[in-house]
Amino acid sequence: MTSTSDTEVVIIGGGAAGIAAARRIVDAQLGCLLLEARSRLGGRAWTSTEHSAFPIDLGCGWLHSADRNPWRDAAEAQRRSIDKTPPPWMRPSAPIGFPLSEQLAFLKAQQEFHHRLDSLSEEQPDVASASFLEPREQWNALINAVSTYVSGAELDRVSARDLGRYADSGVNWRVVEGYGTVIATHGHGLPVILGCPVRLIDHRGRRLKVETTNGPIVADAAIVTIPSTILAEETMRFIPPLAKKTEAAAGLPLGLADKLFLSLAQPEEFEKESRLFGRIDRSETGVYHVRPFGRPQIEGYFGGRLAADLEAGGVAAFADFAIRELVGLLGSHFANRVRPLKLHPWGVDPFSRGSYSYASPGKADCRAELAAPVDDRLFFAGEACSQNDFSTAHGAYLTGIAAAERLIAARGRKR
Numbered sequence: 001m002t003s004t005s006d007t008e009v010v011i012i013g014g015g016a017a018g019i020a021a022a023r024r025i026v027d028a029q030l031g032c033l034l035l036e037a038r039s040r041l042g043g044r045a046w047t048s049t050e051h052s053a054f055p056i057d058l059g060c061g062w063l064h065s066a067d068r069n070p071w072r073d074a075a076e077a078q079r080r081s082i083d084k085t086p087p088p089w090m091r092p093s094a095p096i097g098f099p100l101s102e103q104l105a106f107l108k109a110q111q112e113f114h115h116r117l118d119s120l121s122e123e124q125p126d127v128a129s130a131s132f133l134e135p136r137e138q139w140n141a142l143i144n145a146v147s148t149y150v151s152g153a154e155l156d157r158v159s160a161r162d163l164g165r166y167a168d169s170g171v172n173w174r175v176v177e178g179y180g181t182v183i184a185t186h187g188h189g190l191p192v193i194l195g196c197p198v199r200l201i202d203h204r205g206r207r208l209k210v211e212t213t214n215g216p217i218v219a220d221a222a223i224v225t226i227p228s229t230i231l232a233e234e235t236m237r238f239i240p241p242l243a244k245k246t247e248a249a250a251g252l253p254l255g256l257a258d259k260l261f262l263s264l265a266q267p268e269e270f271e272k273e274s275r276l277f278g279r280i281d282r283s284e285t286g287v288y289h290v291r292p293f294g295r296p297q298i299e300g301y302f303g304g305r306l307a308a309d310l311e312a313g314g315v316a317a318f319a320d321f322a323i324r325e326l327v328g329l330l331g332s333h334f335a336n337r338v339r340p341l342k343l344h345p346w347g348v349d350p351f352s353r354g355s356y357s358y359a360s361p362g363k364a365d366c367r368a369e370l371a372a373p374v375d376d377r378l379f380f381a382g383e384a385c386s387q388n389d390f391s392t393a394h395g396a397y398l399t400g401i402a403a404a405e406r407l408i409a410a411r412g413r414k415r
């Protein structure tokens with residue numbers, strides 16, 4: 001039986017993981033309700049069409065590992081346009097403030113850093129990724145800046161073991177209509193309650209009691225897909241508490257990465273899909289994707305402590321910082337050619353509290369702990385639960401499917 005107060009399976013969180021899980025549960029013909037705190041589906045996948053003449057992805061934008069990414073199949077099924085232009089980080093940057101010879105030297109230093117990091121065997125103790133920086137290497141600051149874009153955190157906070165476990169096929173594509181559009185569309189037709197934050201799950205009795213701001217819901221099983229930060233902060237609680245889960249989530253904080261979209265006047269001066277680093281001598285710097293999809297825009301990307309500091313000052317702080325860096329590269333007249341369009345501060349967003357998970361040093365195995373079911377009726381999914389595809393939308397999808405399969409098997413055993 002499924003009503004808005006009694007169902008077989010409740011899914012908490014309508015992001016990539018929750019949508020994938022709900023679709024699988026519905027396909028298995030189990031009763032299901034997807035509870036989402038926000039007024040929209042998608043979570044950290046969010047395409048906005050309000051602030052720009054083009055759809056802009058405020059959260060995930062790249063179909064990483066696109067050759068094996070299940071969201072690519074969904075995009076194709078929805079007849080979206082897939083752009084296969086290689087990403088700016090796999091091509092040389094514009095030689096503005098960063099001559100090509102220096103780019104080559106940086107690339108070499110970065111490759112050597114990753115080579116050293118990958119040499120950490122499973123038998124050795126885990127350490128911070130920063131341990132693999134070569135002391136006094138000229139490019140350490142920029143390698144660290146890239147870590148703030150990739151992990152949302154500087155290398156001193158990131159587990160080397162976890163980073164080494166990340167699997168990337170090297171194929172990165174985009175969806176012209178927006179990655180967020182594909183993910184939200186995949187949720188169309190599911191039994192969803194929007195604007196419904198869950199406050200606690202009471203799992204003392206025979207059935208689960210799920211307390212929401214809209215009233216209680218009773219269910220036999222749940223798939224919890226809320227971000228690890230929210231589990232760690234216990235904004236949503238369990239009775240009795242799940243101490244091991246909270247501890248695992250605390251080992252997997254969400255790093256911070258924010259995008260600022262700027263409009264760009266006289267765009268023809270720049271090559272389409274080019275890239276600029278604000279500075280190459282410090283880790284607190286933005287990276288600027290100029291004319292993404294050939295559009296008259298710049299997408300600024302800011303990560304780690306810099307993004308956290310800027311969030312304290314709001315959109316104006318991001319715009320000031322970005323324009324100052326761009327003027328530093330392109331001259332004072334450039335300030336008149338750009339205008340801020342949109343930024344979403346993911347760190348202060350109460351339903352994400354960050355952008356994507358990294359593991360703290362020594363905490364790589366928290367991902368398996370976080371993903372482990374409790375009593376065959378509380379299941380967990382979300383990008384932070386993925387061993388090898390964490391921090392991504394396709395990782396979230398795969399954990400959602402895995403949790404749903406486990407739940408379906410457990411329900412089969414109970415019948």
Ligand SMILES: Cc1cc2nc3c(=O)[nH]c(=O)nc-3n(C[C@H](O)[C@H](O)[C@H](O)COP(=O)(O)OP(=O)(O)OC[C@H]3O[C@@H](n4cnc5c(N)ncnc54)[C@H](O)[C@@H]3O)c2cc1C
Nearest residue numbers: 013015016017037043044060061062198351382383392393
């Ligand atoms: C700026 C940025 C850029 C990114 N770029 C990429 C990229 O290029 N490629 C890529 O693959 N990934 C990227 N990501 C990461 C990707 O967006 C996420 O990994 C993925 O969307 C996470 O999906 P999820 O389902 O695990 O979590 P979420 O999307 O966070 O879903 C969890 C849901 O739970 C809801 N929720 C929270 N609390 C409650 C509650 N108490 N009750 C009910 N609901 C609740 C939230 O509102 C949310 O909808 C990016 C993210 C950001 C922020």
